[in-house]
Amino acid sequence: MKLKKLLLFMMLSALLVIAVACGSGDDSNDTGTDSTGGSDSETEEDAAGGDAEGQLVLSGSSAIQPLMAAGAEEFMGLNAGADIQVQAGGSGQGLSQVADGSVDIGNSDVFAEEKEEIPADELVDHRVAVVGMGPAVHPGVGVEDVTSEELIDIFTGEVTNWSELGGEDVDITLVNRPDSSGTRATFVNYALGGAEPAEGITEDSSNTVKQIISETEGAIGYLAFSYYNDDTVLPLKLDGVEQTDENVTTGEYPVWAYMHSYTNGEPEGLAKTFLDYMMSDDVQQVIVPELGYIPSTDMQVERDAEGNQTDVQ
Structure with a gap:
């Protein structure tokens, strides 16, 4: 009887060892899968090289x-x-x-x-x-929308006061980028139809252009959408179309690069x-x-x- 009990105990022990070994193998495989999965799902560090x-x-x-x-x-x-x-x-x-x-x-x-x-x-x-980029004005000019023709007249000096467009009786101050500026080239090509702007204030930096517009009554310049991050300048609608990402992606708003x-x-x-x-x-x-x-x-x-x-x- 004792011999039978001993044999039964030895068999159960052997089965237990096998079960534990199999379980350990499964755990190891799970860990390996997690590690591999992490490398397959590329992180920022992986994308950047690290x-x-x-x-x-x-x-x-x-x-x-x-x-x-x-x-x-x-x-x-x-x-x-x-x-x-x-x-x-x-x-x-x-x-x-x-x-x-x-x-x-x-x-x-x-x-x-x-x-x-x-x-x-x-x-x-x-x-x-x-x-996307477009005309930006001092918030106090009293105009929120211009036609393409009106915008050309503004930048070529044909219109010199905002009252001529239904706005405030304030002289228009042009703020331009230099000839080397890509922003200027894009604005001239796609907002002004190739017409060259009249003389005005010329600044190398869009940051400075924005600051001048925000601080100068009657000022107008042109900026990338990325500079419309506060209410210090007002982006004008062009032919009734707002300066938005969606209007650029669909081609409805033409001034982009x-x-x-x-x-x-x-x-x-x-x-x-x-x-x-x-x-x-x-x-x-x-x-x-x-x-x-x-x-x-x-x-x-x-x-x-x-x-x-x-x-x-």
Whole structure:
């Protein structure tokens, strides 16, 4: 009897060992699956490279500067060894400097082909976003909507007082960007029909343009949507169409441009890693709209360097 009990005990013990071993194998497999699943679902750090290091210098359009600065800040937070400097100066400067190799990335809100002095065939275009832009005025002018013809008359000096358009009896002060500005080129092409603005105040930076408009009674200039983040300036409707992302994506509002980041040849090393990060969902679907830009993938229309606009196929 004792022998039978001993044999039964030994059999039960053996079964218990087998069960525990099988259970341990299952737990190990589950842990491995979780780890693998984590790597399949790419995190921000994975998208940014995590261990990227080195220095990049970016210059160019002030319209794109807030986006590139925010992207650079996030990227450097994920990559302690990376140092990215984002400078303004206008699209022309950015294109010239990336072409001559003095910066790594040239930011522009015009195509390189639009600048005759730029060797566009040597540059590679990375369209990191779309920006809408339009006329912005001091909130006290008494006008909220203008026609295309009225806007041209304002900027060519044919209309000099807001009372001529039903507004306050205040002289109009024009605030322009310099000839090298991509924002100016886009505004002239798609808001003014190619008409050159009359003389006025000229400033290199969109930040300064916004400040002057907000502080100068009767002032009007032009800004990217990303600068409409408070009520210090008033964006004018154009032909009754509001300056909104949706109206840009559908093509109803015509004053918009791609945000180009150009490299001299195909990007390599840190430049490639950073630009890949700028096209990741973490940037395109979060930072881009938060800062007032439009992801390129949201566009229902597209535009070429000649200004031809067509529906996205």
